[in-house]
Structure formats: C-alpha cells, structure tokens
Amino acid sequence: MAVGAEAIFGDSVITSTLESALSWARESSMWPYVFGTACCAIEFMSVASSKYDISRFGAEVVRFSPRQADLLIVAGTISYKQAPILKKIYDQMCEPKWVISAGACACSGGFYDNYTTLQGIDAIIPVDVYVAGCPPRPEAFLDALLAIQKIQADEPLLLDRAKRVFKGRLDA
C-alpha cells in the first residue's frame, strides 16, 4: 500500500520548474562552515547540540573544509589580522554560497570600536543575513538559517551568484 505523497497523489504527475524543485531540495541540506572565533562560536555549539538541534533544519553536517560547504556562518569578532583569512576561506567556497553574519561583532564590530576590530565583515565579503545579539541566542541562529532558506527558495537556481558585483576592502 502506498504511503505519504504516493498515497495522496496516486498516479498523477506534478509539474514544476527545475529551479523550484532543486531549490526545494537544497534548502534542507545546507552544509555550513562555521567560522567561529569567539563567544558566538560557543553559542553555535548550543545550536548544534541536543536542545536546539540544527539537524531539524537539515544543516547539521558541519564541514571543516570551505570547499565542501555552501553556507558560511561567521560567528565571532573579526579583527584586522583575521580579515585576510576570512576572505581566503570565503573565496575557497564554491558557488552558490551564502553568508550569515552572526552577532554584533561580525555585523558591525560590536562594542569593540577600536584599533583592532573590523567594523563589520561586509567590508570584506558579501553578507546575506545579519543576526543581532551579543551573542545571539540559539533561536536567532536558527531564524537566520530559515531566512537563508527563504532566500534560496526565492532565488532562481541558474542565477550565477558569482557574477554579483561585490568589491571589498581587501579586493585588489
């Protein structure tokens, strides 16, 4: 006996576009790379742990190689010293890729308005979703993930994201 979708639809055929089918498939299998540097990274540990459990949203396969990831989560303060490394990691990720800037420091430098801290990572790499908080609660991380999924669902797959115009302070 058929169950699930087969039981509902029987022999009928659903038509859709390739784009929306693939977007739908991709949105629940994001592979994040966590660029965790500071306090926010400790909160991300909670996001991945049992209580908040990011696997409910299909993003638990945390990669430690940027080449295998399609979602960069920048969680923590990025200093000027760290900036070239962040840029290199971003450049090593394959398209299509998305970026979450998590926490006050990554978004704007936070309360480290001083000689060491980059005043927002969007001076270096493009950002899709900003998360407020110092550090953000785990729910806010999950909310950002849902926002990325929404961006994906709305965005045509064949759009070449690499052609987006972005020129950061470290781009020659």
Added chain:
Amino acid sequence: MPKAFFERFEKEVSIDAYGAYKLDASLILQALHVLYQNDGYTFLVDMTAIDYLHQPSALRRFAIVYLLRDRLFSSVITLKIDVDETLAVDSIASLFKSANWAEREIWDQYGIHFKNHPNLKRILNHKEFIGHPLRKDYPITQGQLCHKSDDLMDEMTPRLKRKGIESHDALMFLNLGPAHPASHGTIRTFVALEAEMIRCAISEIGYLHRGFEKSCENHTYNQIIPYTDRLNYCSAILNNIAFAHAVEGILGIELPDRAQFIRVIIGELSRMIDHLVCLAAILVDMGALTNYWYLYNPRENVYDLLSKLTGARLTNSYMRIGGMSHDLYEGFEHDLHVCLKAIDTGVGDTLTLIEHNRIFHDRTQNVGIISQEEAINRSLSGPNLRACGVAYDLRVNAPYYHYESFDFDMALGSVGDVYDRIMVRFEEIRQSKRIIEQAMKRLPKGAVCVADRSISLPPKHEVYGNIEGLMNQFKLVFEGVKVPPCEAYRAIEGANGELGFFIVSDGSPKPYKVKVRPPCFYAMAAYPSIIEGGMIADAVLSLGSLNIIAGELDR
C-alpha cells in the same frame, strides 16, 4: 619580605607610594637573579608597561612593572623600573621563559625595546601595523588594514637551525589553524613535520585581539564589566568577579557576607561549566563524540539558571563594583540543585566510558608532558600547573571570600601530561560542587552590595521616592565610581588559573590603565615546546588539554 634582595640592594631600592619596589633599570636583571635564587621568587606572575604621558608628575614617560610570587605563592611583590629615553631595557627572558612573550607584548603595545631578547617581534597586532596602540597618544579608533598573513618563516628557519636542521627538503610545513576546528577558532600553530612527527613548532596569536585594554581606558569601571565577560567567555562571571575584586581592593571595601557567598556559588558554578566545555571539546578532538553530549547538555541547564538570574545565557555581566546587580531569585536553590544533578550525571556517564578505556589511556598518558620546574618557569597556573603536581591554587594559598572555611580538596596530578590535565578538571568539578553545597547551607541573609552610596546604586524605591535617591542614581550612572589614585594587582583563581588585574587609577571614574593577567597567555607560550618531538595527532590533544580560550589569550 625578600631578605637577600634587601641586603644586596639596600641603597638602590626605594618603595613607592603604592608599595612597589623601585630600582634603576640597569639593575633589573641582577635584582631578579637575587630574588629568584636567594629569595625563592621563582614565579613571574605578569609584566607590563605604563605610559605616564597624561600624568605630568611622572619623571619618565614609561615604566615597566614586574609581578612575582615566591614558592608559597601566597603574596605578590611588585618591582618597577623607569625607562629612559633610549626606550630600551634588559630582557629577562633568560631567567624566566614566560617573559619571552610578555616582553614581545610590551614591545608591540608600547614600543619598548628589550635588549638581548631572542625574538622581539609583534605578537598581538599584525605584521603591517604601524605604531604602538597602548601608548596614550595612539587614537583608539585608528584601525589598520592587514592584507597578508605572516608566513612565519622568519621564526621557523632560525629555530630549525638551532635544532641542527639546515635543509628543508625532508620537511613538510603545515599550518594548524587559525581556521581549524581543533585550533578552537583563532590559534595558529605553524609546524615543520617529518612524516607525522613535529620537529619544530611556532605559535602565532593575536587573531582575536580586540583591544580590551585600550577600551578599558575609555570606559567607566562598571562599563568595563561587560568587556570582562568576553575575556574567558566560557566562564564569564569569574571574569566579572576578578575585575570587581581588583577594583574593590583599591577602593578598600569589604563586601557583605551574602555577596561574598553568592560570588563563591556563582563563581564555582562558572568554573564547573568552563571545565565542562574544555573536557567535552577535548574528547571530541579524540573522536569520542558521545561524551560531548553528556558533558555539554548539562551546560544548557546552567544556561537556563543563568538566564533567569542575569538575563543572559553566556555573557552575564552579573557583578558590579561593590557587589552584584541583584540578589538571587526565588526558587534558585531548586534550579541549582537540578543543574548540579545534571552535571553529576554527565560527568559520571563520561567517566564510565573513559576512566578504564584503553584507547583513552593510550592517547593521553605520557603525552604532552610538562615538568614542574618548566611549568613554574613558564608561569603556568590553575589546572595546568596543578596537573604537574604543584600545589598552587589561590583559593588555598591566598584565600578570599571565606574560601579558607570551606572543606574541599585541591586536585593534583603527578606526571603533568594530557591525562593529568583532564583528570584534574574532572576532580575540580566534583570539588566545586562540594563548595557550592556548603556555601548554600551557610548562605547568610543581608545585602548584596556595599552600603556606600558613592559606589553602589541606591534601592529603586529611593530613586523613585525622593530627590536624593534620584540624584544619587543619576550621578553614579553618568559619572561612575571614582577610584582613588593607585597602582595595584589583585587576583582570583579563575577557571584556567590565576586571573588577575593590574589597575592604574588616577582618581577619575575611568581607569588610567588596565592589564589582565590571562592564564591562557602563558599556557599558550609553553605550547610549542610541549608539542615539539611529538606526533601531530597528539598536538591536538595537548592544545585541548591546556584549555586555551582565545578571548582571554588575545584580549
């Protein structure tokens, strides 16, 4: 009292207004030799510089401060030298290995040169940085973009040469970090490998340098509390306590008993959750993922308690100068009991899995050994030092907050390897629980802040009820707590070791200078020598067992 030191330098030493022993810069190396060999001052707590540019009464612009402890660890002496216009003093790295990085930091931040230093280069700021940011004339917001990371070959080649390795043909150079999961975010170690063996290692830090000390000079004492949260963010409240404790020392105030007991209870709880993260992470590094859930999930219980108590999960900012923001809530004791039980279960489950586990023993025993002498000379402290068998715990050696009246044991190791460092932390979790239980039983009633209205805020009914209360609140919030001129160091036992603050105040509501004594900094400086000659897989465990927290390391 350092007897031999006084006999030898009777004429040259003077004691300044704040109790520091002042002597001429040319004598510093000799003086430290005498203190080290004859008086037993073998532990360099910390060293830093002070820029007196905005204090016209000072004769010289820069001074350097050395903080030392003797073999009993119970008290700190301060040595101070003025730096003349050559801006160069003798390096003491030949006597104290820990001074190597400390002097590099002073060079980097203040531009003071150390003669005969083995490797005087920047440590916190990047290679392209121009100027010395902690000088008073460096503008706080003047950032400088870094385009390229240091390749570190300028350190690697001479170090290999010293080991007798001229040719690089048989070596593979590898960066462990800064963006590596086992490097805890921001720590970079550059290694020269021969097969899987590390022949030579160099650590580079500063990737999370956030200008804590410069920011402090720009904020009032109570505004600094949130910054201290983010030093060691795994045990934020202990940092709050350490800073408030140092400022209260200068103010010369004693907290009400209830406040002291609450600091003990919440502080020990923070120590427990700090150790939990350290242990959970190192077991994951070893491939034992299950233990991670056993140890990390109880942390969530504690987060719930701290959220109720302080409003924040991680960065709590619970303490204030002169006490804390508010009293415990109703039902705290029950929630605390739930947390302690959850931690007990997690620790018990984990130990069942690893305590008699052959793989765990083989991976950790006799790996990453530090000897007692080496550990003291490198200024290690806390669980890392106790794992070597050195009985040094500020809660015992120099008790504060009635710690002398609690019944608890100091956990000591015997070998100083990864195994000992892990097991000492497990035992400390148990001991902290004992302390908390005793403190809850004895928790007295009363105020949680000092009654002095120039330090702590008036109760809310007074603020809303009468003009004096309102003015009091307004002035304290806008102006801040005024701290009399002083130069003082005071420390507590943090989760990672001796966590102290050296504060220079000038009577205004903002500190003139703040220097943290971060336990991680000295542990990290020792790290390359620990892993050289070992396998690369063991280097990961050694790093995890030292519990390096980047926020505190780089500040």
